Amino acid sequence: GQNIDQPTEMTATEGAIVQINCTYQTSGFNGLFWYQQHAGEAPTFLSYNVLDGLEEKGRFSSFLSRSKGYSYLLLKELQMKDSASYLCAVHNAGNNRKLIWGLGTSLAVNP
Amino acid sequence: SQTIHQWPATLVQPVGSPLSLECTVEGTSNPNLYWYRQAAGRGLQLLFYSVGIGQISSEVPQNLSASRPQDRQFILSSKKLLLSDSGFYLCAWSIGGRETQYFGPGTRLLVL
Numbered sequence: 001g002q003n004i005d006q007p008t009e010m011t012a013t014e015g016a017i018v019q020i021n022c023t024y025q026t027s028g029f030n031g032l033f034w035y036q037q038h039a040g041e042a043p044t045f046l047s048y049n050v051l052d053g054l055e056e057k058g059r060f061s062s063f064l065s066r067s068k069g070y071s072y073l074l075l076k077e078l079q080m081k082d083s084a085s086y087l088c089a090v091h092n093a094g095n096n097r098k099l100i101w102g103l104g105t106s107l108a109v110n111p
Numbered sequence: 112s113q114t115i116h117q118w119p120a121t122l123v124q125p126v127g128s129p130l131s132l133e134c135t136v137e138g139t140s141n142p143n144l145y146w147y148r149q150a151a152g153r154g155l156q157l158l159f160y161s162v163g164i165g166q167i168s169s170e171v172p173q174n175l176s177a178s179r180p181q182d183r184q185f186i187l188s189s190k191k192l193l194l195s196d197s198g199f200y201l202c203a204w205s206i207g208g209r210e211t212q213y214f215g216p217g218t219r220l221l222v223l
Contacts, residue, residue, distance in 0.1 A: 030210075098157060
């Protein structure tokens with residue numbers, strides 16, 4: 001089967017660094033996405049990884065290891081506004097235009 | 112730049128009533144279009160996707176249907192709503208290649 005696993009909840013302190021992990025098992029792989037979703041709002045695109053390694057974009061970085069079926073999203077200098085759900089999604093080439101979605105990790109940033 | 116619109120933003124409907132949610136995309140041609148539902152505290156469930164006018168793929172057999180009458184218009188419908196149809200309905204678009212999906216603001220539906 002096809003599966004994406006993420007921790008359900010995480011908490012962190014303002015100004016700190018947090019790493020949100022995502023492991024996936026899919027029959028094919030054509031890229032991994034991270035989205036941010038604030039409560040009551042639509043998901044917004046954060047990052048895309050298709051090759052192994054780290055992609056940095058401001059305070060957010062995303063890492064991918066295809067051989068391990070593993071990714072993480074790293075958030076630095078946490079701010080209160082980073083409190084949100086973070087969704088991991090995999091584009092399985094065999095799935096046409098569809099993405100396989102994780103259930104999301106709810107991050108609470110405390111002062 | 113591309114923008115995606117959904118309406119209405121919120122909707123309260125009685126059980127058994129019909130439904131029509133509309134989604135339009137501006138600033139791009141021939142997008143892939145998607146309808147998702149997100150129940151409270153749950154993940155995204157893909158309902159339908161479309162790669163072109165009149166081309167609809169259904170992911171979940173249920174009392175919902177979708178249509179794409181124009182290139183940048185995607186409509187989600189139901190003839191008779193069920194209580195279980197309550198949720199947050201999201202429309203998204205992508206362009207072939209990387210398949211990054213961009214979401215509309217969503218419609219919050221409550222069926223009573």
